[in-house]
Amino acid sequence: xxIVTVQLGQCGNQIGFEVFDALYNDSxxxxxxxxxxxxxxxxxxxxxxxxxxxxxxxxxxxxxxVDMEPKVINQTLSKxxxxxxxxxxxxxxxxQKQGSxxxxxxxxxxxxxxxEEPIMNLIQKEVEKCDCLSGFFIIMSMAGGTGxxxxxxxxxxxxxxxxxxxxxxxxxxPYGTGEVIVQNYNSILTxxxxxxxxxxxxxHENDAVHKICAKLMNIKQISFRDINQVLAHQxxxxxxxxxxxxxxxxxxxxxxxxxxxxxxxxPEFKMLGIRNIPQMCENSLAYSTFTWTGLLKHLRQMLISxxxxxxxxxxxxxxxxxxxxxxxxxxxxxxxxxxxxxxxLVILRGKDxxxxxxxxxxxxxxxxxxxxxxxxxxxxxxxxxxxxxxKSAALVSNSQFLLKPLDTIVGxxxxxxxxxxxxxxxxxxxxxxxxxxxxxxxLEQVVASYCNV
Amino acid sequence: MGRRRRRVDREAAVGPLPxxxxxxxxTLPAGPSPEIFRRAKFDRPEAAPALWRLLxxxxxxxxxxxxxxSAAQEAQVRMVKSELRSQGYPRRALAQLPEDxxxxxxxxxxxxxxxxxxxxxxxxxxxQTRVPLGDExxxxxxxxxxxxECDALARPSPSAPHVEADGPMDIRHLQWLMxxxxxxxxxxxxxxxxxxxxxxxxxxxxxxxxxDRSLGHLSVAExxxxxxxxxxxxxxxxxxxxNARLEAALQWRCRELVFWRWMDTVLGxxxxxxxxxxxxxxxPERGTGELELVARELQxxxxxxxxxxxxxxxxxxARVGGWGPEWNAVQWASWEAVGHELAALQQAWEPGGAAxxxxxxxxxxxxxxxxxxxxxxxxxxxxxxxxxREACLEAVLCQLQRQCxxxxxxxxxxxxxxxxxxxxxx
Numbered sequence: 001x002x003i004v005t006v007q008l009g010q011c012g013n014q015i016g017f018e019v020f021d022a023l024y025n026d027s028x029x030x031x032x033x034x035x036x037x038x039x040x041x042x043x044x045x046x047x048x049x050x051x052x053x054x055x056x057x058x059x060x061x062x063x064x065x066v067d068m069e070p071k072v073i074n075q076t077l078s079k080x081x082x083x084x085x086x087x088x089x090x091x092x093x094x095x096q097k098q099g100s101x102x103x104x105x106x107x108x109x110x111x112x113x114x115x116e117e118p119i120m121n122l123i124q125k126e127v128e129k130c131d132c133l134s135g136f137f138i139i140m141s142m143a144g145g146t147g148x149x150x151x152x153x154x155x156x157x158x159x160x161x162x163x164x165x166x167x168x169x170x171x172x173x174p175y176g177t178g179e180v181i182v183q184n185y186n187s188i189l190t191x192x193x194x195x196x197x198x199x200x201x202x203x204h205e206n207d208a209v210h211k212i213c214a215k216l217m218n219i220k221q222i223s224f225r226d227i228n229q230v231l232a233h234q235x236x237x238x239x240x241x242x243x244x245x246x247x248x249x250x251x252x253x254x255x256x257x258x259x260x261x262x263x264x265x266x267p268e269f270k271m272l273g274i275r276n277i278p279q280m281c282e283n284s285l286a287y288s289t290f291t292w293t294g295l296l297k298h299l300r301q302m303l304i305s306x307x308x309x310x311x312x313x314x315x316x317x318x319x320x321x322x323x324x325x326x327x328x329x330x331x332x333x334x335x336x337x338x339x340x341x342x343x344x345l346v347i348l349r350g351k352d353x354x355x356x357x358x359x360x361x362x363x364x365x366x367x368x369x370x371x372x373x374x375x376x377x378x379x380x381x382x383x384x385x386x387x388x389x390x391k392s393a394a395l396v397s398n399s400q401f402l403l404k405p406l407d408t409i410v411g412x413x414x415x416x417x418x419x420x421x422x423x424x425x426x427x428x429x430x431x432x433x434x435x436x437x438x439x440x441x442x443l444e445q446v447v448a449s450y451c452n453v
Numbered sequence: 454m455g456r457r458r459r460r461v462d463r464e465a466a467v468g469p470l471p472x473x474x475x476x477x478x479x480t481l482p483a484g485p486s487p488e489i490f491r492r493a494k495f496d497r498p499e500a501a502p503a504l505w506r507l508l509x510x511x512x513x514x515x516x517x518x519x520x521x522x523s524a525a526q527e528a529q530v531r532m533v534k535s536e537l538r539s540q541g542y543p544r545r546a547l548a549q550l551p552e553d554x555x556x557x558x559x560x561x562x563x564x565x566x567x568x569x570x571x572x573x574x575x576x577x578x579x580x581q582t583r584v585p586l587g588d589e590x591x592x593x594x595x596x597x598x599x600x601x602e603c604d605a606l607a608r609p610s611p612s613a614p615h616v617e618a619d620g621p622m623d624i625r626h627l628q629w630l631m632x633x634x635x636x637x638x639x640x641x642x643x644x645x646x647x648x649x650x651x652x653x654x655x656x657x658x659x660x661x662x663x664x665d666r667s668l669g670h671l672s673v674a675e676x677x678x679x680x681x682x683x684x685x686x687x688x689x690x691x692x693x694x695x696n697a698r699l700e701a702a703l704q705w706r707c708r709e710l711v712f713w714r715w716m717d718t719v720l721g722x723x724x725x726x727x728x729x730x731x732x733x734x735x736x737p738e739r740g741t742g743e744l745e746l747v748a749r750e751l752q753x754x755x756x757x758x759x760x761x762x763x764x765x766x767x768x769x770x771a772r773v774g775g776w777g778p779e780w781n782a783v784q785w786a787s788w789e790a791v792g793h794e795l796a797a798l799q800q801a802w803e804p805g806g807a808a809x810x811x812x813x814x815x816x817x818x819x820x821x822x823x824x825x826x827x828x829x830x831x832x833x834x835x836x837x838x839x840x841x842r843e844a845c846l847e848a849v850l851c852q853l854q855r856q857c858x859x860x861x862x863x864x865x866x867x868x869x870x871x872x873x874x875x876x877x878x879x
Contacts, residue, residue, distance in 0.1 A: 001647060131654075132647030164642050253647075257640040265632025266625060370623035 001254050002130035003049055003239075005063040005137045006123065006154060009147025010072045011172050012139040013065055014224060017076045018232035019139070020061045023050050024086045026236055026387050033351055033385040038249070042384050045241040045251040051086060052129050059086045062130065064122045065093035066154070068100055068111055068146045092126060094119050100145025104186040105429035107149020108193075115150075120157055127162070135166030135256045138198070142190045143174035143183035152193035159197040166256045169198045170235070173205040173405060182422050184413035189431070191406075192439035195446065200264045202272045203402055204231050208308035215311045217281045233387070234274045237394040238347055242380035252380065262378040263343045263398045268449040271402050275302050275395045277310050282388055290391050292348070292356035299346070299393050300360045306339035306401050319365035340453050341366050341399040343376040350391035353381045368453040403450045410443050470715055473708035479701035480575055482582060483510050493558035494719045500558035505530055508561055511568070512536040514581050530554045537564055546723075559723055566716045575702055582698075584691045587672040587816035588652055590835075656819040668818055794848075797841040 007016030027046040034042075051059035061080070065088060067073050073095045080087045094115065100107040127133050136158055140151035151169070158167055171190065174183045194201055209230050213222045217230070238259075241251040252258060264270050277299050278290060298310050305317035317337050344366070348356050362373040386392045416422065417436055427433070471487045478484030485503040492500040509529040516536060524532065530552045537547065547564055550557035568574050652673065659671035671679075678685045773780060815830060865871055 001643065131650045132643060134643055164639050166636075166639065254640055254643060257636060257643065261633055261636040261640065265636055266629045267632060268628075368625075370626040371629060375629070 001049070001132045001134040002052075002062055003134055003137050003256055004123065004126045004130065005050070005061070005139065006151075006158075007063055007065045007076075008138065008140040008151040008154065009067055009144055010069075011141035011144065012147050012151070013067055013072050013076045015170070015172070015228045015231055016063060016065070016139050017079055018225075018228040019235050020050065020063065020080070020086060021083065022229070022232035022236040022387075023240065024059070024083075026240060028085070029385075029387055033390065034383050038384060041251065042241050042382070048131075049134075049239070049241075049255075060089050061086060061092075062126055063088060063092060064119070064126050066095070066119055066122075066150065067093075068096045068098060068107075068150070070095045070097070089126075092122060094122055100149060102145045102180050102182065102186070103425055103429070104145055104149040104152075104182075104189045105426040105431040107145045107147075107151075108153050108189070109149075109430040111146065111150050112153030116153075116157065119154060120161065123154075123158070133162070133165050134254050135168065135199075136162070137256075138167065138169045140169065140171055140190075141174070142171045143178060143180060143186045145186070148186050148190040152190055152197075155194055156197040166200075166260055167198045168200045168202055168256060168260070169194050170202045170204070172231075173203055173207075173402075175206045175210075176405075176408075182425070184409050184416065185422065185426070185436075187409050188413045188439045188443055189435070191446075192442045195270060195442055198270070199260050200272055201270050202235075202274070202396075204234075204274070205308070205405065212279060212309045216279050216309055218284075219281075230279070233279070234276050234394065237276055237349065237386050237392060238274060238396055240349075240382075240386060241384075242347060242349070242382045246381070251382075255380075258378075258380075259345060259396065262345055263396060266342070268446060269342050269398055269453075271398065271406075271446075271450075273308075273397055273399070273401045275299065275308060275397065277302070277393050278389065279309065285388050292352065292391060292393075295391060295393050296346075296356060296358065296360060299395055303341065303344065303361075303395060303397060303399070304339055304366065305337070306399075319363065339400050340368060341376065341397055342368055342371065342453060343378075343398045345378050345380065345396045347380045347394040347396070348391075349382050349384060349386040349393075350389060351383070351385065353383050353391075356381075400450050400453065403447065406443065406450075407447050410440065410447065414440060470711050473705070473711040473715075476701045476704040476708055477569075477712060480579075480698055480705050481507065481511065482514065482578060483507065489558075490562065493562040494715075494722065496557075496559035496723075498556050498558065501556050501561065502526075502554055504558050504561035504565070505533060505554045508533045508537075508565060511565075511574070511578065514578055515574075526554045527552045533564075540568075542567060559719065562719060563716075563723070566713075566719075570713075575705070579698065579702060582695070584688070584695050585814070586674050587668075587818075588656075588674075589814035590817055591814050652817070653819070656817075668816075670819060672816070793841065794844070797845040798848075 005016055005019070007013045023046060027043045047053070047059060050062055052062055054060050065073050065076060073093050077088055077093065096111070096115070100111060123136075138151060138155055138158075140147040142148050148171075155167060155169060158165070171194070174180070174187065180186070191201070206227065209227045210222060212230050213219045213226045217226070219226050239255055242255070244250045244252045263272060277295050278288065280288070298313065301313050301315060301317070302308070302310060304319060305314040307313050314337075317339075320338055344361055346358060346361055358377075358379050361377050361379075364373055367373055367376045417440070423433065423436070426436075471491075474487040474490045478487060478490075483506070485500075485507055489500045489503050493504060505526075506529070509524075509532060512533055530550075534548055534550075542564060544560065544563065544567075547557065547560045550560060655673060655676055656670045659676060660669060662671050663669055663675070674688070678688065773784075818829070
């Protein structure tokens with residue numbers, strides 16, 4: 001089954017390229033630590049999902065590139081062509097001459113309807129190339145104009161036209177100290193619209209990934225490319241093939257469907273985050289050895305203490321003792337220590353994967369009172385190593401991890417909205433105060449839901 | 454008396470009794486030897502285990518959820534008892550047999566005969582264990598759809614965690630399960646679509662390969678044979694076994710009369726049950742003359758009714774006729790809608806309605822758009838029937854939802870101080 005990726009705006013296109021590059025490189029990595037036959041099946045499975053084969057043998061990414069400015073798209077296309085290993089389809093991109101100037105309303109209400117037909121046609125052509133479409137992977141920023149405004153519009157259209165296909169939006173959460181003054185407006189509009197039309201929101205926080213680059217990868221001058229490569233690594237570690245079930249050597253047919261079924265069935269809880277372990281620069285990898293016990297112990301503590309990387313984990317955080325009132329009831333102003341999960345998915349790749357003990361993630365205290373671990377926890381495995389990591393683990397988690405950032409963004413946007421700042425830039429293009437109010441209502445409901453798990 | 458009857462049997466029969474029983478045994482999956490049947494007539498305990506096993510096998514093949522054959526002896530016995538009871542088996546003696554499966558061979562023999570006599574048991578068993586060679590789609594199975602649905606609703610789900618005495622369940626748990634169900638539904642649709650796409654590919658790529666011109670292309674199983682010779686041998690063996698069973702079934706048809714006469718004697722040897730069989734619907738035995746009288750009366754009433762309706766309709770149409778063509782269009786549309794709905798309803802409710810359609814699995818064949826219309830069913834026809842059934846099921850769903858809503862409203866009304874807002878839209 002195949003996934004069609006829609007890359008939107010500068011951010012979406014740059015990340016999209018890195019994702020396909022990471023997927024291709026991993027599946028052709030010589031150090032897979034498994035038999036030749038198994039490696040071939042793995043490659044085949046990855047290719048079916050993300051690439052279609054062209055006549056001259058070069059895989060073509062199942063992707064549609066959309067931006068309102070030509071610069072980034074041209075760069076992306078040529079980078080892919082230069083790799084010589086895979087490329088984008090000749091007629092799979094759509095671009096215009098003029099961007100959205102960070103105005104969400106412009107992307108949503110002007111660019112969207114104006115270019116709806118050619119963009120949806122491109123997507124349809126890509127869908128027709130698939131034997132079977134599992135769903136869409138929509139990569140976009142949250143706080144900008146084109147990616148987020150147009151992205152929300154396109155997602156809504158996909159929901160109308162392909163209601164049975166799954167839709168996962170990968171969204172980039174802006175830096176807390178972003179320089180775009182209206183980023184909080186854009187963010188709440190994006191989030192609230194996606195909450196209505198998408199099945200899952202996979203969120204990456206720029207701040208967190210930046211820290212990973214600085215602390216774990218030892219990069220001094222961090223560029224967007226570095227950040228995007230970390231993102232791509234994380235996504236690859238989730239969506240590369242895994243066995244369909246314990247003891248089976250067949251690869252999962254519909255990973256997007258399986259992931260959503262185990263993590264986001266509840267319509268009020270759609271926010272997902274990824275954590276990876278280990279994550280380091282390739283030079284250090286050769287000198288490191290890992291055990292499953294150690295990796296999983298760290299990963300569990302990363303989850304419950306809500307840290308995004310293995311460095312600086314707060315080991316003091318413990319699950320709340322049963323009998324005490326749940327932490328969700330505590331006011332948001334107080335520091336939330338324990339990160340309660342709604343559902344978790346652990347993905348293990350590498351040597352001796354069957355011996356890994358996942359008992360630590362099946363502890364009922366990690367989860368809400370209304371969902372037992374048997375419903376809330378699932379695990380995917382494969383013996384095939386990911387990239388050059390002999391053993392690696394990824395955790396996709398539907399938890400309270402975004403509660404604070406979300407509450408902050410909604411609060412800041414509300415303060416600006418209360419003084420009617422910059423509202424005219426939105427009403428000018430048809431996004432009315434009523435739409436803002438709807439967005440606030442929806443997101444406050446989401447905050448409340450996550451708070452009272 | 455028994456002896457005299459048996460002598461008559463021998464004269465009328467095509468072959469002797471053991472042979473008839475042997476053909477029956479060969480037709481049944483894992484059928485025991487004729488000797489077991491003979492001993493069962495005398496209710497000998499050593500025949501009991503084999504017959505419990507046989508009935509378990511037969512009933513689990515027939516029931517949709519297919520209980521595992523590895524179930525323990527007691528579980529098998531319980532399953533046989535409950536399955537027979539749910540099918541309306543009238544004899545109480547069976548239900549009172551001990552659960553260790555050590556006794557009751559005669560009762561089991563009677564139960565088997567009851568199953569055989571009641572319906573197309575052998576046909577269904579043979580259909581269940583058939584080796585499919587072509588790509589098949591099931592057509593119009595499960596005639597009485599509506600009762601089936603209600604049955605499924607009434608039955609408790611096999612695994613219902615958290616419903617124990619923990620007190621009230623968190624609504625979020627239900628929402629979660631509901632969401633899971635919706636995702637599974639979407640996944641199912643996707644995999645169905647994938648299967649169709651791949652089937653289409655095989656049919657296109659193997660066009661002209663089949664020796665049977667009317668088919669034109671290979672099926673999945675046939676294509677698999679080309680790739681895997683060992684699998685071909687296995688398939689051949691399975692087909693041979695199936696042929697043997699089909700032959701046995703044909704012979705059984707010729708010889709079953711002997712068996713039934715013998716079964717009469719079996720019934721004669723067992724004590725009559727105190728209570729009358731109350732489960733089976735019985736046709737009241739009335740004089741045919743009385744029936745004819747009623748039929749004539751009914752016909753006369755229908756005529757009268759038709760006359761009354763026609764005169765009223767004519768009067769109404771005359772009054773409405775002047776309202777213009779728009780009104781005519783509306784009238785026509787509502788006529789049509791009512792007609793569709795009626796047809797769909799009839800199809801679902803009447804056992805005969807669905808019987809007019811071909812039953813069971815059909816072989817899926819892709820033919821050129823312009824190809825001559827051979828025998829068989831067009832996809833468009835099937836889609837049409839499925840559409841009308843979908844409409845019918847939706848009507849049932851709406852009705853059930855309405856009932857639930859009324860029930861909820863009633864419950865909410867019983868709680869003072871609670872405001873109940875009905876969901877809008879539906």
